[in-house]
Amino acid sequence: MKGFGVHTSMWTMTWDKAGSERAVAAATTHGFDFIEIALLSPDAVDPTASRELLEAAELPAVCSLGLPEAVWPSRHGPDDAVAFLTGALDVAHAIGAEALSGVTYGGIGETTGTPPTTEELDHVAITLDRAAAHAARLGMRFGIEPVNRYESHLINTARQGIEMIERIGAENMFLHLDTYHMNIEERGIAMGILEGRDHLAYIHLSESDRGTPGAGNVRWDEVYGALAAVGFSGGLAMESFIDMPPEIANGLAVWRPVAESRDVVLERGLPFLRNKAAQYRLI
Numbered sequence: 001m002k003g004f005g006v007h008t009s010m011w012t013m014t015w016d017k018a019g020s021e022r023a024v025a026a027a028t029t030h031g032f033d034f035i036e037i038a039l040l041s042p043d044a045v046d047p048t049a050s051r052e053l054l055e056a057a058e059l060p061a062v063c064s065l066g067l068p069e070a071v072w073p074s075r076h077g078p079d080d081a082v083a084f085l086t087g088a089l090d091v092a093h094a095i096g097a098e099a100l101s102g103v104t105y106g107g108i109g110e111t112t113g114t115p116p117t118t119e120e121l122d123h124v125a126i127t128l129d130r131a132a133a134h135a136a137r138l139g140m141r142f143g144i145e146p147v148n149r150y151e152s153h154l155i156n157t158a159r160q161g162i163e164m165i166e167r168i169g170a171e172n173m174f175l176h177l178d179t180y181h182m183n184i185e186e187r188g189i190a191m192g193i194l195e196g197r198d199h200l201a202y203i204h205l206s207e208s209d210r211g212t213p214g215a216g217n218v219r220w221d222e223v224y225g226a227l228a229a230v231g232f233s234g235g236l237a238m239e240s241f242i243d244m245p246p247e248i249a250n251g252l253a254v255w256r257p258v259a260e261s262r263d264v265v266l267e268r269g270l271p272f273l274r275n276k277a278a279q280y281r282l283i
Ligand code: FUD
Pocket: 007, 037, 038, 039, 064, 065, 066, 102, 103, 108, 145, 147, 151, 178, 204, 239, 252
C-alpha cells in the first residue's frame, strides 16, 4: 500500500470480467501505482482471472467493501459478519491484494438514528478482532474506514477509528481515512490525519461532492501538508464516484452525477491531486 492509486469506482463497481478488464486497462494507461477493488460481492469474483489480469498489468491491488445488511454485526452479532469477512479476505488474498479495508465494521448506509450502543460496539470489536486474526494468518493487513454520520452511526471520526483499533490491538490493523468523510466529521480536515498518525496507512482522496478533485471544498494543502508532516508513507487512492450502481448509490446518497464526466476527473482532477502529492514529496 504505497504510491498513488485509484478506486475502481472511476470505471465500474462490478468486478466481473468486463469491468475488471476495463478498469485495469484504464488504471494502467493513467499510470496509477495500484488499484482499489470494491469487493462488495466477493462470491461473484473470479479470483484466478483477477490475479492473472493484475499480474499481467503489474498492478498491485487493495480490496475494500461495506458489509451486506444480512450480516451487520451491530444488528446480528459477530458470527455471520466474521464468516463474510473471512470469505472476503480469502478472495482478496487469492486475487493477490495486500489488504482489505473500507467499512469492514458495518453497512454503507447503516444508521439507526441513535448513537451506537455498548453492545453494538462490542459486536463490532469482536468481529474486527476475529477478521484481523484471519487476515494476519493470510499475511494481509486489515483496515477500517470511518465514514460520515449519514452513512453509519458506528465509526465516524479518526478518533473513533483509533479507539477501535487500539481496543483490538491487532498489529495488522490500520486506519483508513477519506477526505470526503473528514470534511464532514473532523474539526479541521488535517485533524484526523494528525490524530491518526500512528495507525494511518491509507487515505481516500475524495472531493467534498465526491466528484472532480480540486473543484470542491476540500482544503487539499491542509490534507497534503498534514500527510507530509506526519511522514505518511502509505497508499493515496483517488476516489470519485463516477460509476455507481443503484444499490450502492442509495447507501451513499449519490443520486446525481458527481462530475461533468469521467474525462474531466481524469484530465483535471487527477493531475491536480498528483502534482500536489509530488509537490509535498508524498510520491
Ligand atoms: C463509502 C466510501 C468508500 C467505500 C468503498 C468500498 O462512503 O467512502 O470508500 O468504503 O468504496 O469499496
